[in-house]
Amino acid sequence: MTISNRKDKMTMGRLPTDLRKLAGVMFLVLCSFSWLTSTALASIPDDSLSAEDGKCLKCHSFERLSTTLGDGEKLSLHVPGEVFAKSVHNWIGCASCHRDINLNTHSLSKNKKTYANKRERSIALAKICYECHEDKSHQYEGSIHASLVESGNFAAPVCTDCHGSHTVKPKAAYETLTGGPCKNCHANIFDVYLKSMHGQARSKLGHIEAPVCSDCHRAHDVNAASVEDRLKEACLGCHEGAKGAHKKWLPNAGLHLQAVSCAACHAPAARRRVDLMLFDSVAQRPISENEVSPRLGNLPGPRESSKDGLDAKELWNLVRGINRDGTAAEVTLRGRMEVVTGEQAHQLAWKEKALRNCESCHSDGAEPFQNVTVSLIRADGKRVSYDAEKEVLSSALSMNSVGGFYALGGTRVKLLDILLLLAVAGGASVPIVHLAMRKLLRKGK
């Protein structure tokens, strides 16, 4: 006797025949549904791949499997099955991403989609990631990496450059001290970071709260650190008490935090400079190159190639010219003290070693004011700098163009020094001359 027959006898003996048939079908449907879901769920933590993926790997596990791209370069089509099985994407299977491939027509010779080069293929395939990771894609689109990709930069990363294609690891795998994947491109900076107090705190003292790259620069909406106030926000995000601690000893602490980058004092070994960024004072944002491109023709050239920097008159003409051109923006130069290179910005020292001596900047001929640049933001989001003469910081002609940046002692307007000398000389000579006249003329009388 079968189970169903037994059940019939035990519970359904009085039901009509049609209803009994329907109940039987429903039971079978329920059983098969529960089996399907249990196998699907069971596959998530499992390293095994589905049978369909196994079919793909039949061919793609061959190490020599490759195709030729438009530029003649060979592209390996080999997928190491065991690596893919360990990736976080193992449960979605090959077809979820490679959905343009039709198994019926997928052959070695025909219907192959060809790409001009590896880069074009990576960029095209990255779009597939966006479909599931929409939030991350939006973040990435505003990043400097995305801007560089758009501008044709071959080194700028798309999704697979950081995450790999078939080796996508869990998020925690990136929060390590190996530096990956940032180190692949930014090796020099990463080495400096490792020696910095952040790197030391994490690697030697075991402070897991000490930041790795993505904590300050973010993972997907990566931006040039010095462009906006984002990096400072990142510093103050962890060092919550920093503002109050500075206020205790630093006069005009708020202004210092605005006009001086954290690294300028906390990387004491670094060289400093003053950067004057073309800035829209109404919208409170940096000016981009394309907004003022007609005026840039007069500039002596980007920093890397320029010999003579901008002088105070040229700078005055530049700012005045841009504002006269009728742009909606009200352009000024926002001055900020920074370290000279990105590498030096990572040489952060322990708090005790930070510069606390006011005279480091506020004194005649102080080092940070010997190096001046004027910068704006390129279309790709990267900052472009032009050299300027150091005298722009002390010229009376800069009163308007560099009105927002002034450091006591360090950027004195030289004309005022001359006026002071004249005033003292004049003030002292009036009594002397008057007294002499009184004596002489009375004697004469």
Add this chain to the structure above:
Amino acid sequence: MKKIYIHPLPIRIWHWINASSVIALILTGLQIRYVGLVNVMSLQLTVTVHNWIGFLLIGNFFIWLSFYLFSDKIRIYHPELNPKKYYRDSIRQARYYGWGIFRGAPNPHHMTPYNKFNPLQRVSYQIIMLLVIPLQIITGILLWDVERFSGIVTLLGGVRVVDTVHVLILIFFAFFLFIHVYLATLGHTATAHIKAMFTGYEEIEDEKSMDANKDKRHDEDKDKQQIRMHITRPPSPLQIH
């Protein structure tokens, strides 16, 4: 000589606090501006001292303002509302300082409790107290906490502009102090006005001696006139004959 009470106590207190504050502010200001070239005090300490003295001067300014607003002494700035006379007196005073004083001429201004200043003092002290000092106070407060007042600072053209105005006024005071101190020595003795600023009493020639002086001057003038007349008058026909 007679003594007249010219400088009331609140004004004397204000004057000496103001004088020492201005000198201290100029000195600390120069240290702040020329740090690296002048190294008497550390910048941090100098800025703190400069700020505190600045606030002392601001408080003191209101002692001065309140005294004149709430007493009838405000008349010393406008003893007579007569522009023509004011203009004439100013020229006379300037001529005295520029020439008469060398020839031993008397000061054309005669001090009384309600006509304390000569016309040139009146205009310069009003400009200083109602325009220059308030401007220095305002720019000083803005520079004291630039972040707090960033809106106004930006409106005025930025921190460099505000600082430049502050320094220009420092330069003015550096010049003015020499002149002010020198003019204070031009009393009947070199220290007469300075002593009076402590005691409140100015020593003034009494009317008799003033009249005597006046008569003396009058006689001298008459003599000079007669000599001139004698030289220029043509001889009378009687004398010819």
